[in-house]
Amino acid sequence: MNSKQVKDLMVPLSEYATVFEDATLGEAVAALKSSQAIFDPGRHPHRAVLILDKQRNVVGKISFLSILRALEPKYDEMLSDKGPWHMGFTRKFQRAMFESLRLWQDPLEKICKKASSIRVGTFMTTPAESEMIEIDAPLGEAVHQLVIGNHQSLLVTDAGRIVGILRLADVFQAVAITVLECKSSS
16 A cells, blocks of 8 residues: 555546636535536446636535535524534434524425525635645545544645545455455455
8 A cells, every 4th residue: 555646546527527726616525526427437436526726726525415415504503614613412312402503494396596606715625734644645545534534535735725625435446455455366
């Protein structure tokens, strides 16, 4: 694994779902579905959309979870982006919270109206330095960063500019193949 580098497994920015920061949530979902449809079917589908500024620099990211949170505005009032807010909640408490706050009361069919009015720039996550890794870094360093940071992906940089994304699923696949090759040769 030490001979592999981040660039060997990353998905180039040109192959990933991207939208501009003034795009709607609906446009972001469409971009995600479109990129999933043309991506290599032998690999895991994309699980996020990268947000670009007018100069086509990555300035944010949205995930499946952030999209669902954006569709129910009450989550902004009760959840923090910091800390393990969900730790220790029993299923009974979660259900009581759901019912008392009347979450997700609108039928799913009304989602298209919400999705067309919410701009991704209002709920995107701005990448932190801990979510970035250099293109020529060894794969072992990326594994360490993914584990320590509990990240689903890392943004790959080249000379300070984001050029791709290294996904946990792809890194795990490479590690799993190595484990299986070791097992069969012993």
